[in-house]
Amino acid sequence: MLTQTAVRAAPLKEPTRGHVPPTAARSIGGTLDMMGAQMSFCRNAEISGEGEPADYIYRVVSGAVRTSKVLADGRRQVGGFYLPGDLFGLEPGDEHTFSAEASAESKVLVIKRTAVLARAERDSELARELWTLTAQELRRSQDHLMLLIKSAHERVAGFLLEMAERLADNSAVELPMSRQDIADHLGLTIETVSRTLTHMENLATIEVAASRRIVLRNRAALTRLNA
Amino acid sequence: MLTQTAVRAAPLKEPTRGHVPPTAARSIGGTLDMMGAQMSFCRNAEISGEGEPADYIYRVVSGAVRTSKVLADGRRQVGGFYLPGDLFGLEPGDEHTFSAEASAESKVLVIKRTAVLARAERDSELARELWTLTAQELRRSQDHLMLLIKSAHERVAGFLLEMAERLADNSAVELPMSRQDIADHLGLTIETVSRTLTHMENLATIEVAASRRIVLRNRAALTRLNA
DNA sequence: CGACCATTTGATATGGATCAAGCGATGTGG
DNA sequence: CCACATCGCTTGATCCATATCAAATGGTCG
Numbered sequence: 130m131l132t133q134t135a136v137r138a139a140p141l142k143e144p145t146r147g148h149v150p151p152t153a154a155r156s157i158g159g160t161l162d163m164m165g166a167q168m169s170f171c172r173n174a175e176i177s178g179e180g181e182p183a184d185y186i187y188r189v190v191s192g193a194v195r196t197s198k199v200l201a202d203g204r205r206q207v208g209g210f211y212l213p214g215d216l217f218g219l220e221p222g223d224e225h226t227f228s229a230e231a232s233a234e235s236k237v238l239v240i241k242r243t244a245v246l247a248r249a250e251r252d253s254e255l256a257r258e259l260w261t262l263t264a265q266e267l268r269r270s271q272d273h274l275m276l277l278i279k280s281a282h283e284r285v286a287g288f289l290l291e292m293a294e295r296l297a298d299n300s301a302v303e304l305p306m307s308r309q310d311i312a313d314h315l316g317l318t319i320e321t322v323s324r325t326l327t328h329m330e331n332l333a334t335i336e337v338a339a340s341r342r343i344v345l346r347n348r349a350a351l352t353r354l355n356a
Numbered sequence: 357m358l359t360q361t362a363v364r365a366a367p368l369k370e371p372t373r374g375h376v377p378p379t380a381a382r383s384i385g386g387t388l389d390m391m392g393a394q395m396s397f398c399r400n401a402e403i404s405g406e407g408e409p410a411d412y413i414y415r416v417v418s419g420a421v422r423t424s425k426v427l428a429d430g431r432r433q434v435g436g437f438y439l440p441g442d443l444f445g446l447e448p449g450d451e452h453t454f455s456a457e458a459s460a461e462s463k464v465l466v467i468k469r470t471a472v473l474a475r476a477e478r479d480s481e482l483a484r485e486l487w488t489l490t491a492q493e494l495r496r497s498q499d500h501l502m503l504l505i506k507s508a509h510e511r512v513a514g515f516l517l518e519m520a521e522r523l524a525d526n527s528a529v530e531l532p533m534s535r536q537d538i539a540d541h542l543g544l545t546i547e548t549v550s551r552t553l554t555h556m557e558n559l560a561t562i563e564v565a566a567s568r569r570i571v572l573r574n575r576a577a578l579t580r581l582n583a
Numbered sequence: 584c585g586a587c588c589a590t591t592t593g594a595t596a597t598g599g600a601t602c603a604a605g606c607g608a609t610g611t612g613g
Numbered sequence: 614c615c616a617c618a619t620c621g622c623t624t625g626a627t628c629c630a631t632a633t634c635a636a637a638t639g640g641t642c643g
Contacts, residue, residue: 198502200583206505208498221484221491226498250480257448260487264448267490270497271435271453275425277504278433278543281631308590316505318632323591340590340640356427508599535622548599550623567608567622 165238170231177218179228185239186219192235193305196227197313207314209269210306212295219262232306277316279356284315285325286354289335293345300348304341392465397458404445406455412466413445419462420532423454424540434541436496437533439522446489459533504543506583511542512552513581516562520572527575531568 167190170176176187179198187194189211196208196217208227211217217229231237249256276287288311292302304311312319326343329335334351336344345351394417397403403414406425414421416438423435423444435454438444444456458464476483503514515538519529531538539546553570556562561578563571572578 198498200502200506202583204505204583206502208501220494221488222495226495253477253480253483256480256483256487260483260490261448263487263490263494267447267494267497268449268453270494270501271425273501274435274497274504275427275433277501278431279427319590320592320633321631324631327591356429545600546622547601547624551599554623 165240168237168239170235170237172231172234174231176229176231176237177225179225181225181228182223183218183220183225184242186216186242186245187229187240188216188238189213190236190238192231192233192237194229194235194237195232195306195310195314196229198227205313206316207310209273210292210310210314212305216262219259219266221259221263232310281315281317281321281325282328283354283356284317285322285329286351288315289343289345290348290351290355301338301342301344304343308340392467395464395466397462397464399458399461401458403456403458403464404452406452408452408455409450410445410447410452411469413443413469413472414456414467415465416440416442416444417463417465419458419460419464421456421462421464422459422533422537422541423456425454432540433543434537436500437519437537437541439532443489446486446493448486448490459537508542508544508548508552509555510581510583511544512538512549512556513578515542516570516572517575517578517582528565528569528571531570535567 165188170192176194177183177185191213193213194211194215194217196211197205198208199205209217210232211229218225220226245255245259249259276284279287289302292304293299296302308319308322312322315322317325326335326337330337332347332350334345334347336346338344392415397419403421404410404412418440420440421438421442421444423438424432425435426432436444437459438456445452447453472482472486476486503511506514516529519531520526523529533541535546535549539549542549544552553562553564557564559574559577561572561574563573565571
């Protein structure tokens with residue numbers, strides 16, 4: 130099961146100080162935004178590598194980022210997708226356990242990790258925020274575990290519903306990742322993902338308006354599959 | 357795929373103040389042990405339920421605890437096993453996301469959550485420990501994700517190696533859980549787990565000395581499978 | 584237009600699930 | 614102490630969902 134390999138592509142441009150869209154601020158982790166620089170990455174560009182020192186934490190401004198890990202024989206697992214507003218790369222440890230790549234053209238806010246950690250030392254409010262963020266990651270990872278014991282149809286349905294919710298784009302989803310990315314996230318092959326989507330379309334559960342644009346026609350049916 | 361249901365059995369005895377075996381103390385989280393009471397649970401007794409308020413955190417003293425979640429149709433996922441020395445039930449949120457049951461006769465140290473949280477407010481050392489513990493959980497969950505994309509043989513091999521390492525019982529493992537627990541942890545059926553073990557025994561990779569006692573005869577072969 | 588890449592579709596193979604029965608240890612009552 | 618029920622595990626036969634292999638289609642860009 131060979132999958133595409135991440136291209137260590139050069140970022141589109143060097144960090145530019147300061148400019149942070151106000152919309153990026155969310156209650157959780159919002160404090161962090163003051164101290165960042167923005168960078169752009171083109172599709173499949175590596176943002177940080179597995180095993181590399183975790184010197185930065187990141188917030189997605191636009192586009193989408195996937196975290197992934199590749200086994201010796203080439204099988205790839207995509208741990209998760211990070212959408213605009215999401216933070217990633219935050220761990221108390223000094224090394225990234227997954228690599229991170231842009232799954233679509235993306236802008237990312239880069240924040241010095243040491244700065245945050247130092248501040249959390251004194252600021253128990255911030256310390257708790259960091260803990261909460263890691264716990265959210267944990268929750269997501271556990272939810273994903275529950276997905277991986279289900280059937281292909283259930284996995285795809287769950288994925289679509291999650292994306293619809295997180296993109297806050299009710300009833301239609303503009304997927305910021307390839308079929309291969311989805312397959313590697315769901316532990317399926319690209320063919321199975323494709324076939325499952327086609328099947329759902331035949332059942333009028335969804336409409337594949339364009340390969341990356343999915344309209345949710347029958348949300349109830351998807352929820353039912355989500356079991 | 358119906359699985360056994362957890363019995364809400366009465367604990368063997370009521371909490372007894374104070375007595376903490378010194379061996380239970382580990383560097384991480386060791387600070388917590390001063391404020392606990394010990395309880396005993398018999399096999400399959402529920403320690404805490406999914407969705408219940410997370411008023412306590414726990415440390416396994418002896419035996420083993422599994423965390424699990426059951427889907428509407430009865431499919432069960434065992435999120436993880438907690439062995440002597442391990443902490444579980446720690447989350448910044450107010451509700452448990454998994455239920456916890458004793459997978460074998462167990463003694464568990466029970467610690468009031470509020471006491472710990474209050475203390476972490478002032479003690480940035482402790483706060484960081486809590487964060488680190490959650491991050492360890494996350495790491496385990498992610499490692500488990502990688503297991504679930506592998507073949508049955510790889511999953512079982514990985515599981516045995518993990519248990520051997522965590523039980524620090526080199527070359528032989530005394531499994532503190534049923535085949536069904538293992539199956540639900542690995543996303544396999546009980547039959548497949550059993551067959552895989554038998555197969556490995558035929559290959560002289562392991563020896564099933566007793567159904568719960570596995571001797572690792574050829575660790576290299578297991579590691580190779582672990583891919 | 585032609586090359587390239589992502590996606591879909593088709594035909595076939597297979598690993599693990601499912602259904603069903605057997606086995607061995609443990610415990611209980613007569 | 615033995616018949617017998619029970620429980621956890623193993624073994625066997627068959628089936629099916631998904632992987633694999635292969636080719637066609639479609640969209641994008643120079």
